[in-house]
Amino acid sequence: ATKEQWQSLVDFGKKHNILMVNDNPYSFVLGSDPRSILQAEGAREVALELNSLSKTFNMAGWRVGMVLGNAAHIQAVLKVKSNMDSGMFYGIQKGAVAALKSGKAWFEKLDNIYNERREHMFRLASLLGCTYDPEAVGMFVWARLPEGAPRSEEFIDKLLYEKDIFVAPGTIFGEQGEGYIRFSLCVKSEKIEEAIARFKKEK
Template sequence: MIKVADRLASVEEYYFSKKLREVGGLIAQGKPIINMGIGSPDLAPAQQVLDALVNSLEDEKAHQYQSYQGLPELRMGVCSFYQKYFDVSLNSNTEVLPLMGSKEGIMHISMAFLNPGDEVLIPNPGYPTYTSVTNLVGAVARYYDLSEDGNWLPDIKALEQTDLSKVKIMWLSYPHMPTGANANVAVFEELVKFAKRNQILLVNDNPYSFVLNDHRLSILSVAGAKEVALELNSLSKTFNMAGWRVGFVFGSAEHIGAILKVKSNMDSGMFYGLQKGAIKALELSADWYAKLNEVYTRRRSLMFQLADKLGCTYDTSATGMFVWAKLPKGATSAEEFIDTVLYDKSIFITPGTIFGSQGEGYIRFSLCVKEAQIEQAIKRFEA
């Protein structure tokens, strides 16, 4: 066998890739598994979005290579969306870049700004991809701990007591994944000042603002943020379009230009029909978000009941499409806890440890599960 690149030694197969094989094996044995682990929306996109995709297939240029920067009307559409919902003004020609999902953006940003040996501040708990991409590009992951006592927000004073001379990027994700905690304007203002003092690029990963959240906020709404900050967003959660892989990165013309240099060498543009569907999604009225959240509100209420059955505690004010819950007293291992539930009750829940050491003692329930399935899960603890 040909020897693989050394960089592969720095990453492991994604947890869900491995665990879902195990879950699949149980299903093959006839186990009635209820999967509450994955945040993949099970609801459909709006009908007008689907119609826009289908109708676009007859367009003259539908099946040709597309611009690396996406259709002008897509960029204008998402800039109008940011102006309307986040009060952020953006130049559609220079300050936004469509992506094939924001996960692609994590890699492109890292490739554009990190050299081997540069350090990256990564939230603990946080999205595992920040670490894996950091390792793949030869940079050094440095974790900053978030805690329930600190409302899952960065401790800037503690960070500035450390050596930050090699830090190039700091990853944020508010509303926070996996805990559902929210930042506020004051927090973002302090982070921007911190980044300017230390010449650090902030990247806020912001795909959950419209799910069970009444306080939508972009870091780019803070004065001067574009000098030191980028923001990622996507249509996956807000519009039930996870499989479409439509995302965006926003920031200054200089920062976006650097990312475009990477992206233009990595793909040949997003499929035309997906862009047309995305344009329509961005035009949906407030009724769309209200109806979406009616569904998630009912599901979350049921999920709270399930968490109660397990003896877990949780924050009822948390946002996003997950319930982050603390294990009952006496339970010490999240992975052992979820395995017990998986094999005894055929319910798969995510252990908090996959998001970092600060996730120990917690589990995460996905709300991408139909009400009937959540009700069935509750009944399994009543038998």
């Protein structure tokens, strides 16, 4: 989202007295300019932002995250949270502290890995006749199916049974995902290259 889009959302929230919650776990992945909804004027009055160590620090499954906002909203969250559990295992907390001390080099190394994988994914998407936004950020590549292609789930079934390649259909993320497929950058470059080679071989 652009800063202008976030400002528009914040203004909408203020106008209609709606609490906006922005889930922003990919803000530090493949983006040299991390952005937050809290940068919008007046956002602290009507917005909370969530972030996670899962994506930025490869701590998926550790369930370590954060919420940012004004004191009143945070207190409301804590009131509910304190009745749901009694805290996080201390070892995980120590791991989170160590992760948060990571310097710029960590982000640069991670981005280099994801950039390499993304270039491979772009090649695979192109082989499938799909189009994509080369400027998109985050850990996934969303690709639009070629004109005249079958529905997303039919497309990935054909790919799976004929080429032994699995890609997530956009529809599992909601109705608006029809006509799209989603590639994950969690796959190592070697595996993506294997998929490309398999596709080329069997094409």
